[in-house]
Amino acid sequence: MTGWTADEMMTVAAARALRDGARCFVGIGRPSTAANLARRTHAPDLVLIYESGTIGAKPARLPLSIGDGVLADTADAVVPVPEIFNYWLQPGRIDVGFLGAAQIDRYGNINTTVIGDDYHDPAVRLPGAGGAPEIAASCREVIVIVKHSPRTFVERVDFVTSVGYGTGPDDRAKLGLTGRGPVLVITDLGLLEPDPRTAELTLTQLHPGVDAARAAEATGWPLAVAPSLRVTPDPSPAELAALRLLERQD
Amino acid sequence: MGVIASLPEAVAELVRDGATVALEGFTHLIPVAAGHEIIRQGRRDLTLVRMTPDIVYDQMIGAGCARKLVFSWAGNPGVGSLHRFRDAVQRGWPAPLQIEEHSHAGMANRYVAGASGLPFAVLRGYVGTDLPVHTATIKPITCPFTGEVLTAVPALNPDVGIVHAQRADRAGNVQMWGITGVHKEVVLASRRSLVTVEEVVDELDPRPGAVILPSWAVTFVAEVPGGAHPSYAMGYSERDNDYYLAWDAISRDRAAFTRWLEEHVLNRVPAT
8 A cells, every 4th residue: 555546656757757947838637737746846947838828837726728817827928829839839949748648659659539440430539639749749859648558558559640759760850850759658657768779668667566567468569678677766745745735726 | 890799690690501610719718609609590511610629619519500620629628528529420410520630730820821811831740640641631842942841731711700809899999818829810811700709898908918900800799798608708707617527427418418508508598
């Protein structure tokens, strides 16, 4: 028995991945919770950018949407939507893109569009792309936060909404994508990072109490495991207190 | 010419069956009351355009107004899926729904091209994704100066663009502030437009960061206090997050949705 849930461990691990002062394009849901937690713990100068056009938002409570009034009220600047994509994201001014996924594959490609083989007759119609394709293409690096399950971690996504490494290590350069792509995938079981040689997502770290076999079972491809697996430090009392306060205010 | 009209009059004048209609508002200032008026007037076969189809388009799709949806993200923000949209795409209820799917960057640039009088916009986008496979309005284009291959998307020029704003004066000049999304772009890109406002005032005193649309750039202005609910109008109202959460259960079930539609939209007579 630990004093925290797997969800809390995942959010804390994601918050820790954000460096103080970084400019971070934040998706709603878990990425937003983690980014706001980071700002309340080790990264007070993290710059939160939401696709509604709010740059440098400092919300006192968690927003439900990317356009809640609390974001506009506290932002350094509120810009029109064409401007956030054209002037701020596209030229590479944003350090980190922070995304979720309905499916992610062994090369870090993300699907948020449809589940099933037939786009025109999908098993499940998902919300679609939003800002993600260009965030994944143009942020200097991408961090993905997603719960680990074989339905989510698939050999090949049913639909490429946002490009990770395509089919291997050379695809991003061939496609002319300016950002590095996904450098870290944070789950409720541990951390995956792209292998520097093959670009395949590889288990590099486990959360306390989780073993590699469990992560492999929750992955829909034969999961590569780094030779020396790190273990995530337990969430600190300060991190847990800040997270619980944030979620209670939500 | 920024004619001040009632909401039913303006919608009746502007929105015809088969038209291409864009209701915009990026979480903020969504013209929900205008969407409900379109439902009440029984419009059919509309091509609905919107970056973020959320509750109001779920309602319009469920009510049978739409033939096609042009969009980039269709969901209930922070809550989950749009169940009426899903039912239309997956099971053709109440009518089949064609889709034309983009990314936010693509849609925003399509409005910019439309507002600019250009046939298309250029961006770095979509490359390597499966979107161009299924969406005919995404094509590669070579830069004539550098030879770099970029992406082109065609201009959006809806028949009617509809947004909500905070205020207008009696001459029909419109003022809005806070998150203004693609408000200016959609009004300027559309052949005709309607702006619903919280209030019509004698004089528009300056506001930090405000966007002004001169009266001559707008077709109709209608005073509809609370017309953005459950979204919000900064300075007038708060986002009704509980409504977005409650919509999930209402919209999951066809019968529950139909009851809701009758009670909250069809049997409500708007002030004229």
